[in-house]
Structure formats: structure tokens, C-alpha cells
Amino acid sequence: MKTKVTESGPPLFQDLPVQIAPPFSFGVSRYPIWTKNKSQLIDRYLYYFILVTKHGSYIDGFSGPQRVNDSDLWSAKLVMERQPRWLRTLVLCELSPTKVRMLEELRNAQPPRNATKKEPRREIKIIGGDFNANAGAALQAAQIKDRTAAFCLLDQRTFECHWKTIKTIARFKSVGHKIELFYFLPIGWLKRAFSGVRDNAILDRWWGRSDWDELKNLASPDIASLVCQRFRKEFGYSSVVAWPIRNRRHRGSIMYYMIHATDHPAAPKLMGRAYRKAVDPFEPLEQLSLRGILQDEAVGSDHAGKGNR
Ligand SMILES: C[S@@+](CC[C@H](N)C(=O)[O-])C[C@H]1O[C@@H](n2cnc3c(N)ncnc32)[C@H](O)[C@@H]1O
DSSP: OOOOOOSSSSOSOTTSOOOOSOOOOOOOOSSOEEGGGHHHHHHHHHHHHHHHHSSOEEEETTOSOSSTTOGGGOHHHHHHHOSSOOOOEEEEEESOHHHHHHHHHHHHTSOOOOGGGTOOOOEEEEEESOHHHHHHHHHHHTTOOTTOOEEEEEOOSSSOSOHHHHHHHHTSOSSSSOOEEEEEEEOTTHHHHHHHOSOHHHHHHHHSSSOGGGGGGSOHHHHHHHHHHHHHHHHOOSEEEEEEEEEGGGTTEEEEEEEEEEOOTTHHHHHHHHHHHTTSOOOOGGGOOHHHHHHHHHHHOOOSOOSOO
């Protein structure tokens, strides 16, 4: 018999069957996102985000480059350099001092504000150290007011982002739309990674509870489904969708999900379009309209993230 996993804490009875939300209906996608395209997905989504908001604050909690020798796939760089430069505040956090220096070099290499292109004054703030300790400072630095549109990338490697940190960000705004989250959920190596962790407190902090061991009994889509449920129930997001990111070399198996949590009504469709178009040439912004995008997504979508809205 498998153990029941509940949303509210450790199970009361150990011998009940697994009973969580229906699994995701991820079909075979015509538009798979491979691991190497993740940063393009982030970049493309923020392009659409800007189309809607015309401004915004961006927080990247784990912002150093995954590969120090391949800055073309570095999401902080893509987002910083993306035009139009309408994001007003970027807060980039990073633990590694070497990567903090890379972030500073990247910031220093940015061109000055182009007033003729109506670029707003932009602030790029870099915070070195553990993001879990610095999340409060990052939120203050992001200058998020009631009407500020804000997006936070939590692109951890495996277990670095504490559940409490997600909660801090999700609950930060009490008026207006909550800060949108894009959270990395490891899948392909999750069960192996559990056994490599010597100190269970690391997993307790990552999962925010001590029943992470029960994830070992679940299939990957069910783990994603459970995380989506927790984001909705514990943080109050109206839409939480897990977008699969696949490994091209391992027969397209899912390596991880990027969990998109938002309560902006247009955002899930914008993410759907970003997922479909992540590697296509960018559409000129002046030819894009939110209404056009929403219509396209209503009739023609065939992206992979379904369910759990
Ligand atoms: C997966 S990488 C981020 C990849 C990046 N988004 C990209 O596009 O290349 C995770 C980053 O988080 C950093 N990191 C690890 N633990 C951290 C922590 N507790 N606080 C802040 N940064 C951390 C690592 O040094 C690494 O640069």
C-alpha cells in the first residue's frame, strides 16, 4: 500500500492509497522546450509581460549563470538586454562571489538610458549571499508598490530555495496582483538527489514540511500536480501551471518543471504563447497586441502545460 499525501501535512494514516488531484494531462507537445531553451522561455515570457505592463520589477533569486562559459543561455543577461528596456527595477541575487562579479560586469556593460526610445530610468541591484536570507531585502530593493507588476524567477539547481522564501514572496503584496513566480521543480534526478542529501533539514526547508519522503512514491506528473496544489492553497494563486522542460538526449524525458504561479488573468495564456514560441524569432512589439495574443491562444494553442488552472 502506498502512503496518502495530503496538502496539509504529514499523513494521519499510513496505509491509505495515494489520493491527490488528477494527474496532469500532458500530451506529446508539438513544441517541446528543451533544457537549453529554458532561458529563452523566460526571456520570451518577459517580452510579453512588458507588452501588457509597460513597466515592472524583476527579481531573480538565483541569478548567476548556470554555465560560466556560456552567457548566451544566461537568463539574467537575456532579460537585462531585452528591448524595449521597460523593466524599471531588476534585483539579481546570487550566492557565489565569482558569479556576483559576473553580474556586476554585466550590469556595468549596459548602455545608458535611451530617452528617445522612452526608456524609463532603470535600476539594477545586485545582492550577494543566500537568497533565502536576503529575500526580504530583495523585495524592498525591487520597489514594488500596490500597482507594480512584479515577476520573480526562482531558478534553483535542486533544493536551494526554501519553501518559506516562496511564501515570503507570494505574500508580499496585499493589494493588486501578487508577484508572479516562475519556480524550478527538479524531476529527472529528484529521487536520486534525495538520497545524496546527508542532512534532512535541507529537504525540510526546501519542501517546507518533513513529509518530502512521500514524494518518492509519486510519479513525476503527480509531484508537479501536488506542488501546484500547494502553491494555490498555501499562497492563494488563482493559476498555477507546471511547464515541462525536456532533455533532448534522453528521449525527451522531463528533466524539470517550471511552475508558473500568477493571478493575472492574461498571464497563463502569455506563458502558453511563450512556450510555443520560445525559439522563434521575436515578433516586433508594435505588431503584437494583447487581444491578438489572447485570441491566438484561445483558438490555436497546442502547448504542453495543461490543468491545474
Ligand atoms: C541553476 S543556476 C541559475 C541559472 C540561471 N538562471 C541561468 O539562466 O543560467 C542557480 C544559481 O544559484 C546560485 N545559488 C545557489 N544557492 C544559492 C542561494 N542560496 N542563494 C542565491 N544563489 C544561490 C548558484 O551559484 C547558481 O549560480
